[in-house]
Structures are given as structure tokens and as C-alpha cells.
Amino acid sequence: MTHPPTGPLFGLRVLDLSRVLAGPWSTQILGDLGADVVKIEQPGHGDDTRRWGPPFLDDGSRDSAYFLCANRNKRSVAIDMADPRGADLIRRLAADSDIVVENFRVGGLVKYGLDYASLSAATPELIYCSITGFGQDGPYRARGGYDFMIQGMSGLMSVTGRPDDEPGGGPMKVGVPITDLTTGLYATVSILAALAHRDRTGIGQHIDMALLDTQVALLANQASSWLNGGVVPVRRGNDHPGLVPxxxxxxxxxxxxxxxxxxxxxxxxxxxxxxxxxxxxxxxxxxxxxxxxxxxxxxxxxxxxxxxxxxxxxxxxxxxxxxxxxxxxxxxILADPHIDARGLVQPMTRTDGTPVQVLGYPGKFSETPTDYRRAPPRSGEDSGDVLRERLGLDEATLAELIAAGVVAERLG
The missing domain is CATH 3.30.1540.10 (formyl-coa transferase, domain 3)
Incomplete structure (x- = not known):
């Protein structure tokens, strides 16, 4: 079941053109805080992470546990943006949104008229966040970026793992996709800052987020040791570089x-x-x-x-x-009574009755609590509802778009 949002971002509309983790993590946070998030997916395929398993849900959708971790409090609309009719639908949804989040390669949305320049020309108050591996400029801007490779390139793996002279020594990645997750967090912080600016001026802006930038910024004390002390940080296993014991x-x-x-x-x-x-x-x-x-x-x-x-x-x-x-x-830890008392594990139910469990938003608001109103959706399950509600499509037009494969409903 769903219910009206209660969070502090109630009333804001987010168009989510992102896939995998950094972008969806950011838009899930916005959804947890009350925003209406519409996730655009490719008909017949959906977000890549729906197939990143096992484990999978045994409910006919075969959606992965990975997908479930980052896509609650969203409505899924399956539209083929490669079809001009589909791109037009997405442009109309963007014009009716406060925030767009995307993680296509640099310049990848220009041909669809879904880049920031095109959309902001019609909607100057739009806040548009682009998440890429290396940013919109710089010598690496055309490269694709994934969490694992960024952990290595950023220097993080040079300080993670056992020392080289110990058994099992060598570079080691963090056990969760920390670069994707923290980029999603920084993206959310940046979007909220842009909202504050828009509240003052009425003007939106483009936010350029890069995985590599985020992970380098998160080197924190380790980078400062080099920049300000000339000390090259090394892998120390579980020893702290500065505190003992x-x-x-x-x-x-x-x-x-x-x-x-x-x-x-x-x-x-x-x-x-x-x-x-x-x-x-x-x-x-x-x-x-x-x-x-x-x-x-x-x-x-x-x-x-x-x-x-x-x-x-x-x-x-x-x-x-x-x-x-x-x-x-x-x-x-998930069975720990303190975690239970803090409400970190939240039970939800998909629209077909399938139960899922998710990890909740960690912040506690005294006046505008977060809520868990929509379980992670099946691909395209909200296509008709959103297009009728937001764009006023009539049944004949919607049926024509579905028959042509431009729009899909309840796939998988």
C-alpha cells in the first residue's frame, strides 16, 4: 500500500534518469524525504541493477536484492527515449519537475533534447544534477566510471587492506560500493543547496558530480597527511594511521x-x-x-x-x-536490539503483495518524519498512472504508445 508522503520535501517532483547506484541512491534519499520521484526505465530491460544477482526476489519479477536497496519511494515509468515520441514524453515530465538527476556519459542526452541546456531553456528554475565517473570537463570526461575502478584510481585502495609485508597484503576495495554511495550523498546535499538558492532567486542550476572527485575529497585526513605533512599514507590493516591503540x-x-x-x-x-x-x-x-x-x-x-x-x-x-x-x-547487526529500536530495518510490500525489507533513512526528524510509502517498484508499473496524472494523456493515446513499444507497463 502507498500513502501520502509526510517528509520535509513533500511537494517537490524529481525526474530520475539515473541507473545503477550513485544516482538512484540520491533520488531514493529525496523520495524518503517526501519528494515524488518518477524513475524512467528502458522498456524490456529496466535499470541494469534489476539483474545484478543473485539473490533475486522469487516473485516473477526476478528483481535483484541489489536493485531493492536503492529504489524505494519511487514510481517506475518505462519509456523508450530513443523514440522521438518517448523523448518528448520525458521532456514534458522534466518541464513538470523541480529536479532532474541523470548519469549518462557526458553529452549522451543532447541528441534527445534532455541535456541541461535544452531543458533549462524551457524551464529556467529546473535543478539538474549530472553524475558521471569523471565530470563534465577535464581530460577524463569521456570515460565511463565504475565504483571499483574509482576506488583504485582515487588512492583509496592504497590505504585499504593489510600492509604489503603481511600475509594477504595488497590493495583492497571497501566491502560496499562506497564511492557510488557517497557520490549519491554529495549529490543530494548539492541538490538541497541548489533548492535553497532557487528559493531565494527563482533560478535553477546545473550540478556536476563526479565519482572520482567525490572519492578524492573523501581521502580526508589521509590526503591532508600528504598535502600538509609530506607523509605518504600506506595500508595499515585495521590500525589507525594516527591513533594508538x-x-x-x-x-x-x-x-x-x-x-x-x-x-x-x-x-x-x-x-x-x-x-x-x-x-x-x-x-x-x-x-x-x-x-x-x-x-x-x-x-x-x-x-x-x-x-x-x-x-x-x-x-x-x-x-x-x-x-x-x-x-x-x-x-x-541487523538482529541487534539497538538497530531494531532505531527502526533501521523497514518491512514493505510491493503492489503484488510480495514482502521486501529495506534499510531505512538514518536521520530522525521531529516534525517531518521520513516514511516508507512505496516499495521498490516493478519496471514500468506506474507508467499509465504517471502519464495520465502528470501529462494528461488520454486512454487512446496511451494505448497507442504502448502498442508502438514507446511506453511499457508492468514488465517483468
Missing amino acids: YRDYACADGDILVALGNDRQFRAFCTLLGLPDLATDPRFADNAARNAHRAALQSALAPAIATWRADDLLAAMDVAGLPAGRVNTIPD
Whole structure:
């Protein structure tokens, strides 16, 4: 079932011309916040990620779990933009929208009249966000970009994984498509900023988002170490480049994570472990000294930690106000009572009655809460409803477009 949105972006209309993850992640956030998101898909195919499995839903659609993670709170309309009639329908939808999000290659929408210059000429208040691998200019602008390759090119993989001299050492990607996800987040932030500008001036604008730009920006402290300290960051496994101790440790029955952020916490941890001499040892007196002697400190801490049961040490650290945690599996954390209390796992039902579960929006609004009104749609299931409602198409015209293959309904 669906219900009217309640979020802070209620009343805004988003035309989603994006596929895969970065763009759909951004438009899903806008949908969670109350915007009406219309997702345009290719008839007979749909978003590429619908087939990125297994696992798949066993409901006839064979939609993948991957697709389900990024496409709730949207309506799916299947239109062939390569047909001039289809491109015209999408242009009319854009003129009736506040925001367009697309992730075609640079210049790929010009031939359809769906590029920013064409659409903004008719609708100057339009906010248009383009997401590409490398941006709208620069020597790499014509290249396609995927998360994995950007993780490597950006330098992220040079600081992710075990050190080269350890077993299993070498470059490692992050376990989720972090570049796509964070580009979607930055795109959303940028769209909201453009909305604030439009509220003041009445004028829209073009937002140029690039996967490589985003991931380089996210190098944060690691890039700053090079830019401002001349230090080349390297892979350290689970060791922090600056804080010590800040890593995983083996207890008698499993691993825990210890994340101590200051000297006071370090001294309290030494007392808890029964190692008061470590706290007064000049080699470990402050974080800079511990960095210089991190190998010696780890050799002293590891045997003491290994005598504890993980639950006992975590409980003792909690009482002492020291940050620590488990290395959970995904099933572990999704069954955690705190995650349940925070409402992070949301049950939804597709229009055919198929149940799905999604991870909710993490922000909590006191006045305009997010909602979960539309489960991830089947490809094209909303084509007729949207085209009647937004463009006023009559039944004869809609039937003609469906017969010609320009529009499709409820595929898969």
C-alpha cells in the first residue's frame, strides 16, 4: 500500500534518469524525504541493477536484492527515449519537475533534447544534477566510471587492506560500493543547496558530480597527511594511521575493536587490563609517543587482552566509558536490539503483495518524519498512472504508445 508522503520535501517532483547506484541512491534519499520521484526505465530491460544477482526476489519479477536497496519511494515509468515520441514524453515530465538527476556519459542526452541546456531553456528554475565517473570537463570526461575502478584510481585502495609485508597484503576495495554511495550523498546535499538558492532567486542550476572527485575529497585526513605533512599514507590493516591503540584485538573467544581517542582513555584502559606500568611508560605517555612505539605497545597489550572473554572485556570497557565493540556479521547487526529500536530495518510490500525489507533513512526528524510509502517498484508499473496524472494523456493515446513499444507497463 502507498500513502501520502509526510517528509520535509513533500511537494517537490524529481525526474530520475539515473541507473545503477550513485544516482538512484540520491533520488531514493529525496523520495524518503517526501519528494515524488518518477524513475524512467528502458522498456524490456529496466535499470541494469534489476539483474545484478543473485539473490533475486522469487516473485516473477526476478528483481535483484541489489536493485531493492536503492529504489524505494519511487514510481517506475518505462519509456523508450530513443523514440522521438518517448523523448518528448520525458521532456514534458522534466518541464513538470523541480529536479532532474541523470548519469549518462557526458553529452549522451543532447541528441534527445534532455541535456541541461535544452531543458533549462524551457524551464529556467529546473535543478539538474549530472553524475558521471569523471565530470563534465577535464581530460577524463569521456570515460565511463565504475565504483571499483574509482576506488583504485582515487588512492583509496592504497590505504585499504593489510600492509604489503603481511600475509594477504595488497590493495583492497571497501566491502560496499562506497564511492557510488557517497557520490549519491554529495549529490543530494548539492541538490538541497541548489533548492535553497532557487528559493531565494527563482533560478535553477546545473550540478556536476563526479565519482572520482567525490572519492578524492573523501581521502580526508589521509590526503591532508600528504598535502600538509609530506607523509605518504600506506595500508595499515585495521590500525589507525594516527591513533594508538585503535584496532582489532583477539580475546580468548573472538575479536573485539578497541578505539581509544585520547591519553585519558589509554590510561584507564591500562588500569582495566592490570597494566598500570604501561600508562606511565615514557614510550606510551601520549599519542605521539605511542605512534612512535606502536609495535612495542601492541606486543604488550595483545597478550593481556587475549586472556579475557570478549563479552567480559566489552562489558568492563562499557562500565569504564571506553569505546569498544564487536566485529559483527551483517546478520548480527541487523538482529541487534539497538538497530531494531532505531527502526533501521523497514518491512514493505510491493503492489503484488510480495514482502521486501529495506534499510531505512538514518536521520530522525521531529516534525517531518521520513516514511516508507512505496516499495521498490516493478519496471514500468506506474507508467499509465504517471502519464495520465502528470501529462494528461488520454486512454487512446496511451494505448497507442504502448502498442508502438514507446511506453511499457508492468514488465517483468
